[in-house]
Amino acid sequence: MxxxxxxxxxxxxxxxxxxxxxxxxxxxxxxxxxxxxxxxxxxxxxxxxxxxxxxxxxxxxxxxxxxxxxxxxxxxxxxxxxxxxxxxxxxxxxxxxxxxxxxxxxxxxxxxxxxxxxxxxxxxxxxxxxxxxxxxxxxxxxxxxxxxxxxxxxxxxxxxxxxxxxxxxxxxxxxxxxxxxxxxxxxxxxxxxxxxxxxxxxxxxxxxxxxxxxxxxxxxxxxxRPASRFAARFLGAANVLEGRATAAGFESEEAGATFAGDLPPGTVAVALRPERIRIAAAAEGPNTARGVVEDVAFRGDDSLLLVRLSGGAMLRVAHAEEDGAPPGRGAAVSLAWDAASVVALAS
The missing domain is CATH 3.40.50.300 (P-loop containing nucleotide triphosphate hydrolases)
Structure with missing residues (x-):
């Protein structure tokens, strides 16, 4: 350039x-x-x-x-x-x-x-x-x-x-x-x-x-690939989750989940886009979590779910209309995402 x-x-x-x-x-x-x-x-x-x-x-x-x-x-x-x-x-x-x-x-x-x-x-x-x-x-x-x-x-x-x-x-x-x-x-x-x-x-x-x-x-x-908490939240309102790097991956107590992926050893927070999260049959192993739907908002092509995870964090999840009707308020759900969707944040 x-x-x-x-x-x-x-x-x-x-x-x-x-x-x-x-x-x-x-x-x-x-x-x-x-x-x-x-x-x-x-x-x-x-x-x-x-x-x-x-x-x-x-x-x-x-x-x-x-x-x-x-x-x-x-x-x-x-x-x-x-x-x-x-x-x-x-x-x-x-x-x-x-x-x-x-x-x-x-x-x-x-x-x-x-x-x-x-x-x-x-x-x-x-x-x-x-x-x-x-x-x-x-x-x-x-x-x-x-x-x-x-x-x-x-x-x-x-x-x-x-x-x-x-x-x-x-x-x-x-x-x-x-x-x-x-x-x-x-x-x-x-x-x-x-x-x-x-x-x-x-x-x-x-x-x-x-x-x-x-x-x-x-x-x-x-x-x-947002570089910081600020960038992740400002651009697309990504979920930002705090935790600590371990031998198993990135453990987040507030999410009640372990994030596995190509993450640097010193990672202290990760970003996860709402559209990269899917409702799964069961939550087992890394890159999965359990929670309860606290609210649902219809947005046209999708619905935005606010899911309270077992560790207490609130996760924004985009549920595509093509995937059927979204779960209602109070529903217990299992969530999953791909390792490539987890982004380590530097600050």
Missing amino acids: TPLLQAEAITKRFGATLALDALDLAIGEGEFFALLGGSGSGKSTLLRIIAGFEAPDAGRLLLDGRDIGATPPWARPVNMMFQSYALFPHMSVADNVAYGLRRAGVKRAEAEARIAAALEMVGLGGFGRRRPHELSGGQKQRVALARSLVMRPRLLLLDEPLGALDANLRERTGFELRALQRETGAAFVMVTHDQEEALALADRVALLDGGRVAQVGPPRAIYE
Whole structure:
């Protein structure tokens, strides 16, 4: 991967609050990259520093190997699409898209051609004369995207780009964003708190926690092999079970079970995804447990069972509809899982 943008030990404080803590990160040329985290994780602060709207207290931000810390926002080959879209209500769609071109002094004929191309790219050809109040939420988002893309940035920053859309429109727009990113060849950096959005769209995901990168990698890799308790719980709400490594495997008193698999000797916790657990005829040997169903929630393709294990821990179990009706509340169940589904956690 050729690095386009590199953050080196970026630190940012707001009063007594440490927003970014010596954060290191590299984003590749032409990559769709997601900054994922909860409120206060530092993802939006990092986005604003990349855009030039905030200055770090320490560290360096390199674009193509050049420090851009002192470069003002308008002089960076970077554009940002704000969560609110920030459209000018008194301007037409075409004038909104043209705003950056006019400030950059692009000649009228070239500007008109680029505006028309950008609107066609986002599926709004013929909408140039409309005003923002005449558009739906999804159309407003496309205008904001066209206004960013018309500047032909090397790097496009997206602040919760799908957050204001309903579920059906979010999915469709997400695919369109992905297609646009491939078509333009620009690197997209998206901030989101929605793990499904990040996993579905990004080439790589950086999971932020407390101003640091907790884990970074391709979506499937960080989902299937979380590195820490935090990553396991945040991504897919995995079951995290405490215990100790023994000659027999990993023994968890709270689960009343022994986990066997390729686990390092010093393992102190393991993660187990709800969808990797199945209801078994009997619970005998390692990678099995017994428990009682405390609650059941129907979710469409599956049902989520909350199973209280014999050791006292609560286990989330995804029961597929194709496996028949789920056991009801109060039912005693035996559970089993494959050794490959047990993930050792480093912290």
